[in-house]
Amino acid sequence: MTDIAALALTKRFRHTTAVDELSFTAPAGKVTGFLGPNGSGKTTTLRTALGLVAATSGRVLIGGRDYASLTRPRRVVGAVLEATGFHPGRSARAHLGVLARAGGVPRARVAEVLEVVELSSDADRRVREYSLGMRQRLGLASALLGDPEVLVLDEPVNGLDPAGVAWLRKLLRAQAAEGRTVLVSSHLLSEVAQTADHVVIVAGGRLRFEGPIDALPGAGSLEDNFLALTAGESR
Numbered sequence: 001m002t003d004i005a006a007l008a009l010t011k012r013f014r015h016t017t018a019v020d021e022l023s024f025t026a027p028a029g030k031v032t033g034f035l036g037p038n039g040s041g042k043t044t045t046l047r048t049a050l051g052l053v054a055a056t057s058g059r060v061l062i063g064g065r066d067y068a069s070l071t072r073p074r075r076v077v078g079a080v081l082e083a084t085g086f087h088p089g090r091s092a093r094a095h096l097g098v099l100a101r102a103g104g105v106p107r108a109r110v111a112e113v114l115e116v117v118e119l120s121s122d123a124d125r126r127v128r129e130y131s132l133g134m135r136q137r138l139g140l141a142s143a144l145l146g147d148p149e150v151l152v153l154d155e156p157v158n159g160l161d162p163a164g165v166a167w168l169r170k171l172l173r174a175q176a177a178e179g180r181t182v183l184v185s186s187h188l189l190s191e192v193a194q195t196a197d198h199v200v201i202v203a204g205g206r207l208r209f210e211g212p213i214d215a216l217p218g219a220g221s222l223e224d225n226f227l228a229l230t231a232g233e234s235r
């Protein structure tokens with residue numbers, strides 16, 4: 001079972017405690033929505049899980065192991081942190097080809113993931129010509145390249161049009177149905193309500209709720225619960 005477990009994770013920057021003794025589990029086979037107001041530590045937590053930020057204390061384990069100790073990380077975890085970082089003069093196909101080579105992934109997988117994210121017909125255009133939504137799709141294609149057991153996505157809905165949002169929802173549900181672990185941060189609560197099985201709500205770097213979406217404490221919508229659980233914490 002390749003779940004993601006944050007264990008008393010704390011990350012302090014010079015003047016800020018971004019994440020404060022945070023513990024939660026994103027279970028395998030489920031879509032976990034990771035929610036919190038601006039500046040509540042979501043991105044920092046995800047970056048720590050991926051070994052991009054060093055924890056001050058505590059840890060995040062993926063299938064019981066630190067990211068840094070995974071021998072073929074691209075085969076275990078696929079991540080989309082932000083839809084940037086692509087070489088603008090390179091095509092999507094070339095970009096994925098470079099990643100495939102670096103990650104020890106068979107080249108044939110490039111065409112497969114381009115198909116999955118519905119970018120095949122634009123695959124040879126330069127990324128500088130891509131819209132934000134197309135960049136998000138390319139980010140997802142990079143994440144899916146190694147056919148990972150775990151997907152970590154930071155705000156993947158940004159820039160997608162309504163058809164793209166519906167498409168992403170189906171894709172994430174299908175990934176979870178195949179037993180994968182999907183951890184996705186988002187501010188779009190109505191979308192999360194339709195996609196997630198499990199939610200983790202943070203504010204000020206601390207856990208406010210973790211559990212199945214139908215076990216939220218309040219009777220109202222996810223948004224009502226979110227606002228009640230995070231009151232006064234928006235930055």
Ligand SMILES: Nc1ncnc2c1ncn2[C@@H]1O[C@H](COP(=O)(O)OP(=O)(O)OP(=O)(O)O)[C@@H](O)[C@H]1O
Pocket residue numbers: 013014016017018036037038039040041042043044045
């Ligand atoms: N590299 C850094 N140096 C200093 N402070 C940082 C750094 N990265 C994040 N922070 C601070 O840590 C806190 C949490 O930021 P983080 O980006 O993790 O929040 P978030 O929940 O992802 O926010 P948003 O919803 O706005 O994306 C913020 O106060 C932020 O300013």
